[in-house]
Amino acid sequence: MKNFEASNSGSMIASPTESCYRVGTLTYTKAGLVTLFAWLLWGDFCFTLMETVIPSVLPLKLKALDAPNWLMGLMITTIPSAINFCINPIVSFRSDRYRSKWGRRIPFLLFATPFLTLFLILMGFSQEIGEFTHRLISTWITRFSPTTFVLIWIGVFMIGFQFFNMFIASVYYYLFNDVVPHAYLARCMALFRVVGSAVGSMYSYFIYQYAGTHMREIFLGAGLLYFITFTLMCLKVKEGQYPPPPPNVGGKSGIRAAAETYLRECFFCRFYWYFFLSNACWGVSWAIGIFNVFLLRDSLGLNLNQLGKIGGIAGIVSTVLLYPAGILSDRFHPLRVMLVANILLLLIAPVGLIYLVHDFRPDQVLLITIVTTCVSIPMSVMYSAAQLPMYMSILPTERYGQFGSADAMVRSICAIMGGVLAGAYMDCFRWLYDGKVFYYRFIPFWHIFWQSLALVFLILLYRQWQRLGGKSGYQPPATGVDQIPGS
Helix, strand or coil, rough: CCCEEECCCCCCCCCCCCEEECCCCCCCCCHHHEEEEEHHHHHHHHHHHHHHHHHHHHHHHHHHHHCHHHHHHHHHHHHHHHHHHHHHHHHHHHHCCCCCCCCCCHHHHHHHHCCCCCCHHHHHCCHHHHHHHHHHHCCCCCCCCCCHHHHHHHHHHHHHHHHHHHHHHHHHHHHHCCCCCCHHHHHHHHHHHHHHHHHHHHHHHHHHHHHCCHHHHHEEEEHHHHHHHHHHHHHHCCCCCCCCCCCCHHHHCCCHHHHHHHHHHHCCCHHHHHHHHHHHHHHHCHHHHHHHHHHHHHCCCCHHHHHHHHHHHHHHHHHHHHHHHCCCCCCCCHEEEEHHHHHHHHHHHHHHHHHHHHCCCCCHHEEEEEEHHHHHHHHHHHHHHHHHHHHHHHHHHHHHHHHHHHHHHHHHHHHHHHHHHHHHHHHHHHCCCCCHHHHEEEEHHHHHHHHHHHHHHHHHHHHHHHHCHHHHCCCCCCCCCCCCCCC
């Protein structure tokens, strides 16, 4: 059975009926909708696994190479954010306005997939490539060690990987907004979060314990699985027909007109700035997350096996809670659910400060970690289930990629600074404590500060959203000028 049948309607408004589900020119039967979800879920499974590998494995590899904290922050946070800042707006703006027989999203995904896979696999072999390069040119260049060459190649492969990953990460979730009926969007996205949690659980429980010793095999397996399955998903999922792309400012064409259109539509409205800054501050709060493993392992005495088991079990519990959280988000609106989740997560963040005032035994640390993880799971699940549906409910549908990329630009600027500052923040405490691993226990202060800022901007966004109609009558504010009542 076909995934869908295309009708003559050009509307981008989705509406379910007893026999079909529609979004744009796409019409799904129940069987077709199940088929669509099956392919999207399978693609999301492999995409999530691919994106999980680097931030979980690479910090351990860099630590084993005795890389300084600032370099870890540079490679894992700052470089991806800088590439995101440069590439995401171009890809997103062009994707919104691209028209082909394959649609406006699928061509970008298909183009980037083989290159992304190549760099991911090469990163897994960075140790061997670095040592081979050192042996090859050590006769002429003697001042650099093999470790230096390994770090250089990791940086090169990281740049290549992130460049092509921006084509995927920028466009992939825009596809959902184009092909999934909007009336069930939060619940649908909850299912994708379920897949993501399942991937994280299996990875944490079965694979993460080998992250420090089998980097090559992990990167190779994730790369090959991603290439095969993601390519199949792109070939099986079909996009509908789109209306002509919106004109640039003044009806002009060219790079200058496109840039002016982008800037005026995205950055001349206070409402969207609240949206951008809330997401940016939340992202910066997790820029320090690459050091959490060293807090738990080196400073508090847990091992990777214990951390993997905790992460795996937490992922299973999250998976069970995600779909109910999606229903909750549909019923009360994603923005409200995100606001409540942010408040609750901020309230439990100070618990981590107890390690500054008392040294617990590793078994006590394990128990505290399990308890705090269990308490935080429902809040994290609420935030996760509501996040993407909130984006899709707030931003203009016909320019969703454009505004999504503007959000990514602001987050990238903040993350570029945040990645370096997080490393410098850690290095300052490392200097104060003469290199003793106790300094990792100051990580919670970073989370509390940035999550508090995120909450302030989210509250401002919520107030303006209510004034624009709220749950029953919200319409995105006019782009290009600040027309929010009373702002």
